[in-house]
Amino acid sequence: MAEHLLSSYEIELPAHILKQAQDFADATFSLRALPNYQQKVLKRQAELFPNYSAIHDPGNNGIAMSYDFHINIDGVLKLIEVNTNAAFLALGTEMYEFRQKTLPIADFSREEIKLNIQTEMSLHQKKNPKHKVDLKKLKVAIVDDHPPQQRLFAEFLVYQEWFQAWGWKTEIKDREEPFKADFIYNRSTDFYLEEPQSQQLKKYFQENTAALSPNPYEYAMLADKERMIEWSAPGFLEECGLEKEKIKALQKNLPKAHELTIERAEEIWTKRKHYFFKPLRAFGAKQSYRGASISRKAFDEIAGKGFIAQEFVPAPERIFETPEGQQNFKFDLRFYAYQNRIQNVVARVYQGQVTNLRTPHGGFTPVTF
Secondary structure, eight states: OOTTOBOSOOEEOOHHHHHHHHHHHHHHHHHHTOHHHHHHHHHHHHHHOTTOOOOOOOSOOOSSEEEEEEEOTTSOEEEEEEETTOSOHHHHHHHHHHTTOOOSSTTOOHHHHHHHHHHHHHHHHHHOTTOOOOTTSOEEEEEESSGGGSTTHHHHHHHHHHHHHTTOEEEEEETTSOOOOSEEEEOOSOTTOOSGGGHHHHHHHHHTSSEEESOHHHIIIIISHHHHHHHTSTTHHHHHTOOHHHHHHHHHHOOOEEEOOTTTHHHHHHTGGGEEEEETTOOTTTTOEETTTOOHHHHHHHTTSSEEEEEOOOOOEEEEEETTEEEEEEEEEEEEEETTEEEEEEEEEEOSSSOOSOSTTOEEEEEEO
16 A cells, blocks of 8 residues: 555635536547547557557447646646546545545446446447357456555455445456456556566457456557647647537647657757656656756657657645645646546645655545535
């Protein structure tokens, strides 16, 4: 368990912030459904992964994904990243209940996750008619690397308890362990199932004998950082056929993003203070650099090495009274979604350059709109 998982402080925000997030999720999922967009993404993925053929549409999407944002000084959400296997939806729901706080989305409940999984199975079976399963008697596997060692292993146990209460046989498994499942809640960060440890998951996915949620296709469509570069490119959304109103909704909350290529390195270096640099193929804050503090040597080392230069939007801040006196904390916002619906919202309170679960008095906390 993370040392500083929960913060005792709470974040209050105006209601229009929640509407922005819902409009963004709706626009993003509409884009994801467009054939022109899907073709563009698959073409790009084929260029990046010429020897990898597993990126196909399995029919289903992905439960418990999130859109993570900062808020700029004008009160506008700016996307940090899309996360197809976001942590803390189950624990966050329990957190609101424990604190007797009203959920931000009043009609959301854990039962909706049950319906989401049944929808995932129905979509998968529609695309793969041979995969027929009784939705009332699912075999479920919650899969990650060495689950008991994960900082949020407790959440796996919560999901397992929920699933079993719904009549589903549920196991928590290391991705290298043999297991049988109809539905796999995939928490592994090997998003394209490229590593040897993902061989079993990859087989399930390629043969369509289980619904992986999320899966490589959904990651490619929404969460690969290449998408942020494409979404912010002039004319891209129009070429895909997205409606004007939805284009406005996306562009309002999208940061500018470019690949840090050798050709653009000098131009980006001169504007480095306006960017945050992170690897296209990593997750969280691994190997990330704030442009204002990166050295020329480090910059030259990452140029042309698969990094994204993303518009830097400082995290909003709040002053809280702690036992040690007043302290300044940063926070970001995680909006959980299934398909085009925002389901829950939590803030992550922290100090330092990036979000973490190591700040005293920091951690996940409820949001009131």
